[in-house]
Amino acid sequence: MSTVDRLSVLKTYKLFVGGKFPRSESGRVYEVTDAKGAWLANAPLSSRKDARDAVVAARKVFGPWSGATAYNRGQILYRVAEMLEGRREQFAAEVAAADGVSAKKAAARVDAAIDRWVWYAGWSDKVAQVAGAANPVAGPYFNLSTPEPTGVVAVLAPTDSAFLGLVSVIAPAIVTGNTVVVVASERAPLPALSLGEVLATSDLPGGVVNILSGRAAELGPPLAAHQDVNAIDLAGVAGELAVELERAAADNLKRVLRPQPGDTAKGDHWLADPGTERMLSLLETKTVWHPMGV
């Protein structure tokens, strides 16, 4: 009796927009390969219109998400970690292929990514106490400054840390109530698209995170110029494109997180302690005055 190797079931990778898994409206896909050039899957090649739809989804849920209690947001981020923990092996395999690292290194990156969700989950109900202030004004007024999310954030995810880098830019944005449109690593989008499947089962309201695969050079400009996007994180772009996007972002005075050296570097840059900088950079400070008198 001869045994026939079982033919594996391949996954059709799809975008994650508004809590749903659409194909690109353009109908385009592109080939994704591992570091050695072996075919892994086809990924949707998102278009400007996909970016537009993603912004609409992100805007729609901004009110409810930013209005949710910090405790609730914290629990949902923690839930993401819980869901990921159960799929460590799947992500380790995807990361190994995507980042071109050993299984051991890939596992370490997945673990760090899970721990990063936990780290940010805990920040949800603490950031206002760290970034807010009671201001002792010289007059009979009660005066409080509180941080609020900036709004819809376009994120160009790190290119060479397809999962840990991605989590490191999404989590600090959404934990405070922002919603995001993420352009995944062009070269290695599969862990990002898989993350969408995890987010969809983590009680995260649809639209809080929208994940597009495709070309940064194609999706960046419409997002940077989009009048209904409030901030842009350029972690995954460099050189002329970064300058072009920052310039376009000036049109509606988007907050711009410039790429830092290392953001796009290979290696273990994203394993470092993330600090609070990125989270604080996507907050507005609102100061409320009220008189005190009988």
Add this chain to the structure above:
Amino acid sequence: MRTLRYRIEKVRRFTGVTGRYARRYARLVTMPTTVPAYGDEAARRLASLADVTASDGALRRFLHGLPGVDAVGLDARAATLGTRSIKTSAKAYAIDLAISMVDLTTLEGADTPGKVRALGTKGVRPGDGAPPVAAICVYPDMVATARQAVAGSGVKVASVATAFPAGRAALPVKLADTRDAVAAGADEIDMVIDRGAFLSGRYMEVFEEIRAVKEACARPAGASSSDAAHLKVIFETGELQTYDNVRRASWLAMLAGADFIKTSTGKVAVNATPPVTLLMLEAVRDFHATTGVQVGVKPAGGIRTTKDAVKYLVMVNETLGERWLSADWFRFGASSLLNDLLMQRQKLSTGRYSGPDYVTVD
């Protein structure tokens, strides 16, 4: 929102008044002309608001439906008006106007007929061509003496009454006190409200008491109602604790027929202040807009300098305007203020600073 609407609707249903705030029903009860708070026309207009005072509940809902007062904002507005710089010709005008508005007051247990006569003489002729003051303000037992001292001058005699300053006596005693002063020739009665009743929310009791005192101000037999002594109602704002209470007390007194509303007795720690007075001016303005009835305002106690007095006149000018800038509608309850006004007046006319030896010590 619902609560608020509910409240307004309730006031409407219970009182027949179509809005919670004067300006709103001013549109329905349009009063073409201005009248003083005494006389038959005023009585008719106040009667048209009888629904507001028809019951304890209606009155309470009305007073609590008045717009709130933000204390910090009121203080700030009064302070800003206090920065007006009144110089030269404007200052001369203001000083003489202020002198003409002084209720020259002595309310001491140690008052003597001699002191009251001296005060009367000074009030009639403050000296150096200064105008006479508005009134001499005394205790009831000094009214006759004061009456003689100012006879024929046009200077009025005002008497405190109703168990001044605490107001702690039975109503019949207060009314007897009032009738006594009126019979002795008082032109004006400065009554105190029962702060205890007001602060405990017994508004109708306060309302009825003011009405009763107003009736007691009438001259005996034959005199027309316009000859009645004019009634100033003292709130003792220093004891009312909140500006909201001051606005409510103002409306309450005006609804009850007060000719003047007055801040203080001068006998407690906190007397007239610019913000309290500004608030009362605003209440008078709104009451006038609603009813066409013009009511006067009298800050009393603690106003000692020309500078202070001018600040009050600025408030009157910029809140109520010219129509209130006479002794008929604004008074200062004060004793030492007159001397400072006279000294400043001398300074203005001679260019020299004056000194206390050049004015009479009371």
Add this chain to the structure above:
Amino acid sequence: MAFDYAPAPESRAVVDIAPSYGLFIDGEFQEAADGRVFKTVAPASEEVLSEVAHASEADVDRAVRAARRAFGPWSALPGTERAKYLFRIARIIQERSRELAVLESLDNGKPIRESRDTDLPLTAAHFFYYAGWADKLSHAGFGPNPRPLGVAGQIIPWNFPLMMLAWKIAPALATGNTVVLKPAETTPLSALFFADVCRQAGLPRGVVNILTGDGSTGAALVAHPDVNKVAFTGSTEVGRQIARTVAGTDKRLTLELGGKAANIVFDDAPIDQAVEGVVNGIFFNQGHVCCAGSRLLVQESVADELLDALKRRMATLRVGDPLDKNTDVGAINSAEQLARITALAEAGEAEGAERWAPACDLPSTGYWFAPTLFTGVTQAHRIAREEIFGPVLSVLTFRTPAEAVEKANNTPYGLSAGIWTEKGSRSLWMASKLRAGIVWSNTFNKFDPTSPFGGYKESGYGREGGRHGLEAYLAPAGPQGDRAGTTSPEGDR
């Protein structure tokens, strides 16, 4: 006889204005390299006050180099020493506040009451506040040893010349940066007088440099390659240009731009104070205020009552000589600004809104615009959308709190907002819904050095004032709070 206030002018004699001023570079007044000058006039009279040097690119370069030379020693000073310089400056400003207030009113056209009671006290307070931070930066929440950025290029507007100078210079110096500051073209004098305050305080040369000039001077400063930090307060349009210019550089940027604030009055508002707040919101400083409450949103049920009261109150505003202590509304800052206000007001009429202004005699010389309100305005009117930056109020109505929020937020700006209600829970609910950096509840146009100020959306990014105001002048903390590198700025906000 009416109570007419006699003129009560503040004496001009307290301030000596020189016939001409140079650029303040490296501790000395210097002529512009190309000798170019321009005149500054009193907007109330069109009288020429002085002639000041116009800085060109070469002068900008000189000033930046002076600031760079000064940066090393200044940033190396112990915080306590920098603090003492700033305390000195605060005290000297207090001492000379009469002189500076008169100067400010002359050059800007604002009422002396405001320059005396608002601008100058807040200017001194700002220096006093940031002075105290200079030796406490390690405790400010930006890491254990936060580092300054270097040379700050700062550009300020003409509406609060000295106060804006303080908002820029005080935090910059406290954190150890050095400064090249360009005051607005129409109001250079108080900044030039500030140079003299620096002299009296013994501030080391080059720490503060003042360059007078027009937009081209500002553009050169922004573009200078050795500037590490750009701080700008002014129009959104210029802010956009600046953001484009610094794109792709390492320069940090903060922007305080325009606004179109809604001042929202509910039917349970403390009505007399709301009227004062509305008046203060739009007529303070002739409406030349980025956070002015230029849109009045009034609940329908109280609209007539409020408008009557507002008109009555507007009729008592005293418009005229800025130096008269009783003036409430002064002169429009420039002919150019007057033309813009006039054009927008005409657009309001042309688009069908109803215009009202109290009778008031405006002086025959100088630039004047009567306090004006428009009723019957909708969200679609230009006067409800564009920043007028003048004493013009657009009145809109609403029925429900949700509608008020929607209308208030329906603007590309997000600087400030006002709420008037006696109901605490509604006030807080509204405050949380309004997308604006400053929300005044039952008050308006209040400022304090401890209170962060700055906008959402197209009103700019970054905060001035308070602990938050330090951030714009400190290098970002890397992982583990390491702030060693100044070359890797992350995005500003």
